[in-house]
Every structure is written in C-alpha cells, then in structure tokens.
Amino acid sequence: MLVFEGQSYTYADVDKISNRIANFLLSQGIKTNDVIVLVISNSPQFIWTFLALRKIGAIPSLVNHNLQGKGLIHSIFICEPCMIIIDNYETIQQNIYNVRDQLVNIPLFVVNTQEPTSQVTLKEPRWPLLDPLIKEASDEPISPDYRSSLTLYDKSCYIYTSGTTGLPKAVNVYILKSLSGSAFCSLIGNTSDDVIYLALPLYHTSGLIIGLFGAIESGATAVLKRKFSASKFWSDCCEYNVTHVPYIGEFCRYILTQPDYPHQKSHKVKTFYGNGLGRDIWQKFKEKYNIPKIIELYGSTEGNCFLVNLQDKVGAIGRLSPLMNMFRPNKMYLVKYDLDTVQPLRDKNGRCIQVDKGEVGLLIGKYIPEFDLQMYKSKKDLDSPKIIRNAFVEGDKYFNTGDLIYTDDDYFAYFSDRIGDTFRWKGENVSTLEVANVLRELDFISDANVYGVKIGNFSGRAGMASLLLSNGNHLTEEQLAKIYVQCKENLPSYAVPLFLRIQTIMDLTGTFKLKKISLQNEGFNPKIIHDPLFYIDHSSECYTPLTENIYLKILIGHSRL
Incomplete structure (x- = not known):
C-alpha cells in the first residue's frame, strides 16, 4: 500500500499505472538504456514513473528538484538524456522555464503531482501534460524481454551528489x-x-x-x-x-x-x-x-564501504575489526592521512600506514575486481581523485571515502569528520564535529555548524561557529561567557572557535546536511554579514560583538585572538 496526501494506492494500482507509463514511453521510441531525466518531487508520480522506466530497461536520472540555473542545466545534460519529465509544482516549472532555451532539442513532459482533480497550469503552454496521454495507454504488463540483456553490472539509475563543494556529480547506481x-x-x-x-x-x-x-x-x-x-x-x-x-x-x-x-x-x-x-x-x-x-x-x-551498527551502540556506525576484515572480500582500513592533500600518508616503502585503536584515520575500502565499476557519469575522469593505488601491495586499488573514523577498544567505529571539513589551525587538525558537539551541549544552542575561515596572511584557518539558538537570535552577556567557558573546558586551545555567528535558520542540503561553503566564503566580515557576529576576548573571558574596527585590527594583527 502507498499512502500520500489522503490518497491510497495498492501495489496492484501502482503496477498498472506504471505499465501505462511504460507502454506510452515505448510508443515514443524509448528503449533499453535510454536516459530519462526526472525532476519530480516526492509523490506517487515519481514512484510509478521510476518503475515504468525500469520495466523497459530505461535509466532514470534523478535530478534534485530544488536545483536551478547552472546546477540544473549541468545535472540534466551530464547524463545525455533523450527525454525530460518534470513536476507541475510551480517552483519546478519556473526553474525549468528559466533555462528553457537550452532544452529546446529534448522532449519534455509535465506530470501532475498535485490534487488529482486540480486544474493544471503550465508555465509554458507548449509543454505537453503527461496525465491524459497515460490514461489512453494500455496497462498491459511489460514483457521481461525489454530487460533480458541487463545484468547486475548495468545501471539502475543516476543519483547526484549534493554539490556542497561544486556542481553535482552524477553517480552510476x-x-x-x-x-x-x-x-x-x-x-x-x-x-x-x-x-x-x-x-x-x-x-x-x-x-x-x-x-x-x-x-x-x-x-x-x-x-x-x-x-x-x-x-x-x-x-x-x-x-x-x-x-x-x-x-x-x-x-x-x-x-x-x-x-x-x-x-x-x-x-x-x-x-x-x-x-x-x-x-x-x-x-x-x-x-x-x-x-x-x-x-x-x-x-x-x-563508495564501496558499508558499515552498520545492529547492536544499538550509542554513536557507533558499525564495527571495523581485523577479524571481520579476514572474512570481508572488500576489506576496509583506517590509515594515517595528509589533511592538505586529502590522501593517505605513506611509509618508507610507499605503503599506507594503519592507525591504532582510538586514533582517527582515513577510511579506505578495497575494490574487488569484478565490482570495480565506473563511479561517475562524465566525459572527464572524475573517478581518479577517489582512487588509492598500491596501498598495501603493488597493484591493489582502494576507494578513498574522505571520511575520518576511529574505533574504540571493542572495534566499534565512530564518525569523526569529513576530511574536507576538518581544518588546520596552529599546526593542529580541528574536527568540526567535535567542536559542534561541545557547543550543542549548551541548552540555549539548538544547533552548531563549525568551519574554518581565513584571517589575512595567517596560515591555516581559524575556527568559526554558526549557531542556531533555541529561542530567538539574541545572546546575553552571560550566555556568551558560558560559551567561552564551555569551549575552554572541553576543547583543546587550538580548537576553540575564534568567531561566532548567530543565524535564525541553518542552510541545509536536500539530504539534511549542513552547508559550509558559503559560510566559509563570507568569513567573519561584518561588512557583508548582517547576522550578529562575535569574536573571542580572552581578557574578559567572553565572546564580544565584532565591529568593523575590530575586524580590521584582526586582519592586520593588532588584535590578539
């Protein structure tokens, strides 16, 4: 049973509707391994359109329906589609309409995901509505022959990375x-x-x-x-x-x-x-x-690394032990890493160096030859930066997760940070997750997003925390002092944030991950940031409002942090 906004559909209902869509697409010349872009919000229409494509062996390209402009065009074209199906949701139509001149050579259909009886308004009258065309199509089952040539190593769909560090990449699923x-x-x-x-x-x-x-x-x-x-x-x-x-x-x-x-x-x-x-x-x-x-x-x-915590061990993401690696074909290891190159450190023989229990290491996963498949759909080589070769023996190949993990005495594994999020200050590596967790312990802080910012010609990046407060966007002097004490007592000195920013809403990706890039780019400049800003004031053991005058003094080194 599928339940959505007051409507219920049995599996048989979904099967018949997906048959209609599949038969319609076949009538339009869609064939096995053709790519169809779906820009559709969560809805039954997404589900039965996806299933219809898989029934005929076509490949759905699942574009984030929140994208617009350059990111949207990039995501559409990277997978070389022969058709686009979009939601009639107003913002989705508008985003597509804004780039319509670049889509003139690709057939485009609109599907109604709103109330079944609602009148559909099309932003572009020339866009055909899919719903009446589906109703006229046959609901006869689709022959398995359309999928007979497919194997486990063929593509099921394209799913895009969140694009937090650049344009989204199309992952071959x-x-x-x-x-x-x-x-x-x-x-x-x-x-x-x-x-x-x-x-x-x-x-x-x-x-x-x-x-x-x-x-x-x-x-x-x-x-x-x-x-x-x-x-x-x-x-x-x-x-x-x-x-x-x-x-x-x-x-x-x-x-x-x-x-x-x-x-x-x-x-x-x-x-x-x-x-x-x-x-x-x-x-x-x-x-x-x-x-x-x-x-x-x-x-x-x-990636090829998968862990699961079935024991309900608080905070753990699974177990990573030498014994388990003996029986695991795609072995996983935690190795020492270079923060600047985002690559493993090597010993005198050019091999990766495993970390000890309790020590944070970079997680890498061994490729099994029969499962060594291209990661990204692209004309450029996007796979190589993720590949580690000759890690432990000549000719081996590992996937670089970019994630920093550590294990306890029982080999339970814990996520520490993304290596791209970790930054260096005063010659030390700062874990953004560790700092955020310390700040979140204060009852007046609802969430914390920690990142590193550049200060003039200083080497490395200084810690800055964007805070979401439990009530409002105002911090009292007493609360600012509590933040200072909390950080000084629970963090090494190099990890204590030098700057605070108060936001009324946290900017998230479509998968509920905190965005950092725009915050890093804005830094701590009060001329371009309208949110309340504070800097650490050791003389008063508190965080103090950051003015433009103090900002300039910090840049030229006349204000001690």
Missing part, C-alpha cells in the same frame, strides 16, 4: 547496489505488516534505496511525504501507525527541537534506521520518544 540496499531492509526485520515513513527525498540514495526499495522488497505500506516536517512528524506516526523510520543527517535533531507532542511516546515506531544521528543526541532522542531500536549505518552512493 548499478542494479547490484540497488538490490543490496533494498535487501538490507529485510535484514533489519522489515515485513509486509510494517508501515514505513518516507519523508526523505526520493532523488537521494537514502530515500530511494533504503526507503522506497526497502518498502517494496518487504511489501510494507509506505507513507510518502512530499517533504519532511518536524512539527508534523509524531502526529503522522500516530495517525498512520508507522513502525519504521529511515533518517539522515539532521532529521532527528530537528524533531528534538519541536514542542512536546501528547502522544510522542505512545506510538508504534519500532526502529529508526539511517545515517548521521549525532552521538550527542542519540540517547536523549531514544529516551524522550521511547524508540526501541536505532540502527545507524555508514555508506555512500558511489
């Missing part, structure tokens, strides 16, 4: 990975009696593979939301008797910021599963909402 991801949900106990809450974007791996595919694999009921709403979360769970909730990034943290809901403990949710649940809120989240089990996992759309 192979059938093997799609099947493995959906099978994971059976491993954690999903059955046809369960109700899975799908609020993550379907254009992303977690929403599509761990969420939707997992529901289909087990025959569960899927409660689909157009977008995540923290304020409506528990009321939805109680209304639909939700039992399983996939999550990602800041998903759980935003639920915690909401006022108490009368039935937030009297629900039927059995399991939260996903990645990115902060260690600092894990136990609080579990106890406040009476969550029986949390399953934290680690992986990436393009």
Whole structure:
C-alpha cells in the first residue's frame, strides 16, 4: 500500500499505472538504456514513473528538484538524456522555464503531482501534460524481454551528489547496489505488516534505496511525504501507525527541537534506521520518544564501504575489526592521512600506514575486481581523485571515502569528520564535529555548524561557529561567557572557535546536511554579514560583538585572538 496526501494506492494500482507509463514511453521510441531525466518531487508520480522506466530497461536520472540555473542545466545534460519529465509544482516549472532555451532539442513532459482533480497550469503552454496521454495507454504488463540483456553490472539509475563543494556529480547506481540496499531492509526485520515513513527525498540514495526499495522488497505500506516536517512528524506516526523510520543527517535533531507532542511516546515506531544521528543526541532522542531500536549505518552512493551498527551502540556506525576484515572480500582500513592533500600518508616503502585503536584515520575500502565499476557519469575522469593505488601491495586499488573514523577498544567505529571539513589551525587538525558537539551541549544552542575561515596572511584557518539558538537570535552577556567557558573546558586551545555567528535558520542540503561553503566564503566580515557576529576576548573571558574596527585590527594583527 502507498499512502500520500489522503490518497491510497495498492501495489496492484501502482503496477498498472506504471505499465501505462511504460507502454506510452515505448510508443515514443524509448528503449533499453535510454536516459530519462526526472525532476519530480516526492509523490506517487515519481514512484510509478521510476518503475515504468525500469520495466523497459530505461535509466532514470534523478535530478534534485530544488536545483536551478547552472546546477540544473549541468545535472540534466551530464547524463545525455533523450527525454525530460518534470513536476507541475510551480517552483519546478519556473526553474525549468528559466533555462528553457537550452532544452529546446529534448522532449519534455509535465506530470501532475498535485490534487488529482486540480486544474493544471503550465508555465509554458507548449509543454505537453503527461496525465491524459497515460490514461489512453494500455496497462498491459511489460514483457521481461525489454530487460533480458541487463545484468547486475548495468545501471539502475543516476543519483547526484549534493554539490556542497561544486556542481553535482552524477553517480552510476548499478542494479547490484540497488538490490543490496533494498535487501538490507529485510535484514533489519522489515515485513509486509510494517508501515514505513518516507519523508526523505526520493532523488537521494537514502530515500530511494533504503526507503522506497526497502518498502517494496518487504511489501510494507509506505507513507510518502512530499517533504519532511518536524512539527508534523509524531502526529503522522500516530495517525498512520508507522513502525519504521529511515533518517539522515539532521532529521532527528530537528524533531528534538519541536514542542512536546501528547502522544510522542505512545506510538508504534519500532526502529529508526539511517545515517548521521549525532552521538550527542542519540540517547536523549531514544529516551524522550521511547524508540526501541536505532540502527545507524555508514555508506555512500558511489563508495564501496558499508558499515552498520545492529547492536544499538550509542554513536557507533558499525564495527571495523581485523577479524571481520579476514572474512570481508572488500576489506576496509583506517590509515594515517595528509589533511592538505586529502590522501593517505605513506611509509618508507610507499605503503599506507594503519592507525591504532582510538586514533582517527582515513577510511579506505578495497575494490574487488569484478565490482570495480565506473563511479561517475562524465566525459572527464572524475573517478581518479577517489582512487588509492598500491596501498598495501603493488597493484591493489582502494576507494578513498574522505571520511575520518576511529574505533574504540571493542572495534566499534565512530564518525569523526569529513576530511574536507576538518581544518588546520596552529599546526593542529580541528574536527568540526567535535567542536559542534561541545557547543550543542549548551541548552540555549539548538544547533552548531563549525568551519574554518581565513584571517589575512595567517596560515591555516581559524575556527568559526554558526549557531542556531533555541529561542530567538539574541545572546546575553552571560550566555556568551558560558560559551567561552564551555569551549575552554572541553576543547583543546587550538580548537576553540575564534568567531561566532548567530543565524535564525541553518542552510541545509536536500539530504539534511549542513552547508559550509558559503559560510566559509563570507568569513567573519561584518561588512557583508548582517547576522550578529562575535569574536573571542580572552581578557574578559567572553565572546564580544565584532565591529568593523575590530575586524580590521584582526586582519592586520593588532588584535590578539
């Protein structure tokens, strides 16, 4: 069963509608391995259009429907599509309309994802509406012959990286990975009696593979939301008797910021599963909402490293032990790294150096020859920067996750930071996650986004924290002093933030990850930042408002930090 905005569809309904779309696309000349761009929000239309494409062996390219301008055009063209299907949602139509002159040679259809009876308004009258064309198509089942040539090593779809460090990259998602991801949900106990809450974007791996595919694999009921709403979360769970909730990034943290809901403990949710649940809120989240089990996992759309914490060990992303590596074909190791090159350090023989337990290392995963497939769809070589060769023996090949991990005495693994987020100050590496977690311990701070900023000709980057307050955007002198004490008592001196910025809303990616690039580029300049800014004042043991005059003194080194 699929439930969406008051409408319910059985699996048989979805199957028949996807057959209609598939038969229509066949009539338009679409064939196996043709690429169709989907710019569609979370909706039943996304699901049955995706399934229709897979029935005929075509490849859906899942473009983030929030993109516009250069990022949107780049994402559309990189996969060389022969058709585009877009949502009739007003902002999506507008974004496509703004770049329409560059899309004149690609057939484009609009699908109605709003109320079934609503009048569809087209931004461009020449764009054909797909819905009436589908109704006229046959719902006869699609012959498996259209897929007979496909193997596990063929593409299932294209999913795009979030583009936090540049333009999105199209990741080749192979059938093997799609099947493995959906099978994971059976491993954690999903059955046809369960109700899975799908609020993550379907254009992303977690929403599509761990969420939707997992529901289909087990025959569960899927409660689909157009977008995540923290304020409506528990009321939805109680209304639909939700039992399983996939999550990602800041998903759980935003639920915690909401006022108490009368039935937030009297629900039927059995399991939260996903990645990115902060260690600092894990136990609080579990106890406040009476969550029986949390399953934290680690992986990436393009990578070959996968870990899962099935023991409900607080903060852990799985286990990484020498014994497990003996039986694991794609072995994973934590190695010493160079922060500047984002590459492993090598010993005198040119080999990678494994770290000790408790020491932060770069996670790398060995490629198995039969699964050594191209990561990104591109005319340029985008794979090589992610590849480590001759790591331990001549000729071996490893995937560089770019993630910093450490293990405890029992070999439970914990996420430390993205190597690109970690920065160097006073010759030391600063973990942005460590600093953020220390700041989040203060009851008046709802969230913290930590990053490094340049100061004139100083080497390295100084720590800066953008804060989201629990109430309003004003910090009292007492609170500023508490932040100073909290950081000084819980962080090494080089990791204490030198600057604070107060924001009323945190800028997130479509997958609930904090954006840092724009904040880094703005630095701590009060001329271009209108949010309240503060700098560390050791003489008063407090953070003090940052004025333009003080800003200039800092740049020329006349103000001690």
